[in-house]
Amino acid sequence: MQDWRDNVRRVTPYTPGEQPAGLHVVKLNTNENPYPPAPEVEEALCMAAGEAGMLRRYPDPEARELTSALAAFYELPADRIFVGVGSDDVLAMSFLTFFNGDKPLLFPDITYSFYEVWAGLFHIPFEKIPLDEQFRLRKEDYFRENGGIIFPNPNAPTGIGESLENIEEILRRNPGSVVIVDEAYVDFGAKSAVELTDRYDNLLVVQTFSKSRSLAGVRIGFAVGQPELIGALKNVKYSFNSYTMSRLAIKAGTAALKNRAYFEKTVEKVQATRAQAAAKLREFGFVFEDSQANFLFVTHPVWRAQKLYEDLRQENIYVRYFRQPRIDNYLRITIGTDEEMAKLYDFLAGYKG
């Protein structure tokens, strides 16, 4: 007899970082920004509260207020921008839209672990390309037959940035594949490939409001590409859900874009704390590459990562540990405020392993 369970899609879901509540938690585990969003966001929400009656109406399916603000910020025409419910939504839609061939999608073996989950969900063949011993991407590994390419820049969880020259060479060698550069952390120091979208019709650059713009709680991501690529993405998105961006998200996101000075200042503060944290952690004996992101990816010659992760957790200091080949002795530590980082240094100063 037929069982409905036989028709259920079986997946191994992504495991998001813990979201512990509580006032005394030092949360350095999900790469959130330690600073609040631009003050314009609060103003916009106050105004939205005053206009709560309007929430009875559907939002603009094209979220034009937000895409126009993005277009102005990045000096691009609005038809080169796509917005979604966080960059995860943008990336999931992109996998569904662009990776429908028989050849494998290529991505690094050490990278954002959602790529493998999306490939599994949509039954996309894929091949994980090992990073080199220093966790660097070898561009030559991507000069081969494939059904698409995706990698973050800077990479996660390593924090290592890739040069635009290397990215451009990958693009040049793969005119027949969509190449996605996932720039979730790009504002913290790497060079964005957005300018390359002028010349490469197969390039999609994805960014998010969750990190540098301090709006992880509102869920806004976006993609930049040429109109043909963006149009294909929109068609799939409109076949999935016409109204993904709420009126509140459109308002909050648009407001966050109004204050470039605040955005730059916040990024600079994170960078300054990152420089200090790098120096401090090296003093404690940690070994790691320089990071272009808002986190450090560290290992220690003596202290075992998993034990340190657990010991930190006991003290309400949350960092990220990945039980994965090659990186199971590493920790990813988000850059918090100076005060939060000081609690980490204090702990480490007294740590015996």
Added chain:
Amino acid sequence: MQDWRDNVRRVTPYTPGEQPAGLHVVKLNTNENPYPPAPEVEEALCMAAGEAGMLRRYPDPEARELTSALAAFYELPADRIFVGVGSDDVLAMSFLTFFNGDKPLLFPDITYSFYEVWAGLFHIPFEKIPLDEQFRLRKEDYFRENGGIIFPNPNAPTGIGESLENIEEILRRNPGSVVIVDEAYVDFGAKSAVELTDRYDNLLVVQTFSKSRSLAGVRIGFAVGQPELIGALKNVKYSFNSYTMSRLAIKAGTAALKNRAYFEKTVEKVQATRAQAAAKLREFGFVFEDSQANFLFVTHPVWRAQKLYEDLRQENIYVRYFRQPRIDNYLRITIGTDEEMAKLYDFLAGYKG
């Protein structure tokens, strides 16, 4: 040579109703509630504005505040509830999760036109089952081999409700298929199948905050089913996007559930206006079945629907016209406020066809 366009998923997207802006528009075309959400929503947004700093943090991936409030409202355990970005998100995830067989998904020929779009998007085989001459569903048509069943109750765009007895018989005859009852409009008069989820492990009931709760602009939908069904849906959702429900949506949705009296009063007002509108429109010669939804689905023996739609549009009165077989001489008219409906009656009183 390989072309990236060959790997792009080609779709025919859903066409949402127009979203005209402007103060003088009488908007009776997308079944929005004419009344604002409960006052608790404004309060919650004011509070959220005051806590804008918290938006830097990811939301709870399980949106437990909202699912708990729904669980309390419907007197169900929280593990029987799934929430999403509008019921379209819940339905899209459900198609992706439950309809992976080779046998056709069954749904009525006249129904929510997104079903066909989702089936196309996910390459799900489907068969459209004709409603009878009075646009009623014949339960016997669903007693056949299938890979799943979905229909709205009340149906859209007809507004016709189905009895729970018929729904239960469809469930009983299809223990091997997931049956989705899409109750977007159920609060306006049909009987909900939520109680049947106690006894049928293959039943998923989907509802929305966009209609009876006046929150179309915030994007909240939910599903009720047994924990096994909800669990499968969550796994796919977590493989797509861990954080779909923003902090703002969680707050607004939870607030809307706090005021049952307001909710009931709003529904009653819509029902009263619907009764009056039905009487008025019948006076004008329109022919239609009674509606259990917040719209009327009408035809006229003399006036052609498409022309009337266009003539109304000229006067800034927007209703919905579907260029589709069997219903291309019908209009779907959302129940607005009494004042908005009066503008429609005034127009019709002077209409010559």
